[in-house]
Amino acid sequence: MAARVVPQKIVKNLRFQKSTKPLTSSHPATAAVAATLLEKQPPRATTPPPPPSQSFSSLDLNNAEKLFSTVSTSTLIRSSAVLHATAIGPMVDVGIWALQSRLLQKGIMKDAVMAVTKKTFFEHFCAGEDAVAAGRSIRSVNDAGLRGMLVYGVEDAHDNDGCDRNLNGFLHTVDVSKSLPPSSVSFVIVKITAICPMALLERMSDLLRWQQKDPSFVLPWKQDSLPIFSESSPLYHTQTKPEPLTQQEEHDLQLTNQRLQQLCHKCVESNKPLLVDAEHTTVQPAIDYFTYSSAIVHNKDDNPIVFGTIQTYLKDSKERLFLATQAADKIGIPMGFKLVRGAYMSMESKIAESFGYGSPIHDTIQDTHNNFNDCSSFLLEKVANGRGSVVLATHNIESGKLATAKAYEIGVGKVNHKLEFAQLCGMSDALSFGLSNAGFRVSKYMPFGPVEMVMPYLLRRAEENRGLLAASGFDRQLIRKELGRRIKAAIF
Numbered sequence: 001m002a003a004r005v006v007p008q009k010i011v012k013n014l015r016f017q018k019s020t021k022p023l024t025s026s027h028p029a030t031a032a033v034a035a036t037l038l039e040k041q042p043p044r045a046t047t048p049p050p051p052p053s054q055s056f057s058s059l060d061l062n063n064a065e066k067l068f069s070t071v072s073t074s075t076l077i078r079s080s081a082v083l084h085a086t087a088i089g090p091m092v093d094v095g096i097w098a099l100q101s102r103l104l105q106k107g108i109m110k111d112a113v114m115a116v117t118k119k120t121f122f123e124h125f126c127a128g129e130d131a132v133a134a135g136r137s138i139r140s141v142n143d144a145g146l147r148g149m150l151v152y153g154v155e156d157a158h159d160n161d162g163c164d165r166n167l168n169g170f171l172h173t174v175d176v177s178k179s180l181p182p183s184s185v186s187f188v189i190v191k192i193t194a195i196c197p198m199a200l201l202e203r204m205s206d207l208l209r210w211q212q213k214d215p216s217f218v219l220p221w222k223q224d225s226l227p228i229f230s231e232s233s234p235l236y237h238t239q240t241k242p243e244p245l246t247q248q249e250e251h252d253l254q255l256t257n258q259r260l261q262q263l264c265h266k267c268v269e270s271n272k273p274l275l276v277d278a279e280h281t282t283v284q285p286a287i288d289y290f291t292y293s294s295a296i297v298h299n300k301d302d303n304p305i306v307f308g309t310i311q312t313y314l315k316d317s318k319e320r321l322f323l324a325t326q327a328a329d330k331i332g333i334p335m336g337f338k339l340v341r342g343a344y345m346s347m348e349s350k351i352a353e354s355f356g357y358g359s360p361i362h363d364t365i366q367d368t369h370n371n372f373n374d375c376s377s378f379l380l381e382k383v384a385n386g387r388g389s390v391v392l393a394t395h396n397i398e399s400g401k402l403a404t405a406k407a408y409e410i411g412v413g414k415v416n417h418k419l420e421f422a423q424l425c426g427m428s429d430a431l432s433f434g435l436s437n438a439g440f441r442v443s444k445y446m447p448f449g450p451v452e453m454v455m456p457y458l459l460r461r462a463e464e465n466r467g468l469l470a471a472s473g474f475d476r477q478l479i480r481k482e483l484g485r486r487i488k489a490a491i492f
Contacts, residue, residue, distance in 0.1 A: 153449035304336030313342035
């Protein structure tokens with residue numbers, strides 16, 4: 001995703017973004033929320049500039065020496081090499097082929113591939129191979145003024161034995177977070193795909209989609225939840241009426257609920273928020289169901305423990321966000337949301353095409369940027385005026401600047417528990433340090449685990465970086481500038 005600097009005159013006059021069209025859904029709840037939002041938008045011409053004490057200039061992303069003052073020269077050199085390599089398309093293609101090829105996954109060739117991967121991609125994008133190493137990485141970023149999202153790097157499970165093993169890993173992650181300096185770990189991350197068999201998530205998602213098509217369709221296992229779909233949500237995954245869950249599937253569902261509740265209870269006891277990662281739309285409805293039903297149970301007062309994730313590259317994401325927050329407000333539940341752009345673009349397009357439908361993802365990258373900015377502005381308004389929290393996970397410079405200006409404008413303020421910025425470990429470090437230097441809470445998403453276990457995550461990072469870094473090169477330029485300055489200082 002490209003990053004470009006927003007003109008100062010736009011920043012000074014920032015209000016709620018109107019760059020995407022108003023919602024036009026026939027759903028009465030959605031229409032009411034949209035109307036309320038539109039009423040809150042004053043004419044752009046009458047928008048006053050932020051007061052001098054809240055000057056946007058405090059977010060400095062140009063002073064490379066200040067931004068990377070806490071980063072060692074050896075780390076900068078490695079970062080520069082990895083980021084340059086991942087910006088070269090053919091090199092990324094070869095690397096992805098090597099990591100996936102069966103020819104290189106045996107014997108000495110496998111050992112060689114794993115050794116190279118560990119010393120390059122893994123050390124750059126991950127926190128370590130075990131909890132001890134992850135703890136050292138968390139302490140390191142905390143010393144630099146950042147926080148860490150602790151991520152046990154396992155992804156998909158296919159049976160209950162695997163789910164139980166993964167649950168133990170997530171529970172241990174909470175224990176690790178408790179052993180680290182206070183507030184150094186902002187969130188513990190969980191992937192529902194790791195504690196619920198993938199086949200069951202697909203079946204549940206099909207049944208939930210079918211109930212959206214036909215409200216008379218009864219799901220006896222369904223607990224209280226927030227809205228999962230909007231009028232514009234893609235439902236093409238379910239072509240024919242699915243069969244009810246079997247007795248074994250219902251048993252597996254009960255086990256999944258028990259695992260998730262055990263993890264939630266541990267996070268409540270530790271006062272450590274649990275952030276549920278998003279996945280592709282094949283299984284996302286079931287993940288949202290688990291997230292929202294758990295939030296209803298565990299989110300109390302003004303302290304969200306269970307956070308959901310909204311992928312704003314999906315065309316229906318803004319409408320779903322509005323419906324979920326409205327429903328949460330109605331029943332008095334403080335909700336926490338992480339906003340991301342999304343990580344499954346190629347998969348989503350292929351799935352939609354296989355059913356003869358258009359992609360559920362926005363047609364242009366600018367539409368995605370606009371939607372992310374609109375959703376972040378909406379959530380900032382929500383947390384400024386009521387309960388709940390928001391995590392703005394973005395590598396986009398413009399989105400970061402717009403969000404900080406909005407936060408100043410509406411009084412969310414710096415170092416506020418209601419607002420956290422986040423970037424992936426090894427990516428957009430300049431933005432992370434700039435936001436932290438400006439006084440905002442900033443986290444790095446830090447997965448840990450054996451190299452082979454986190455390989456799916458590394459493959460996605462390599463694929464994502466090809467477009468992100470080749471388009472912007474923002475960090476590469478600043479790192480190169482700082483390395484040049486240090487070399488001159490050492491020589492002269």
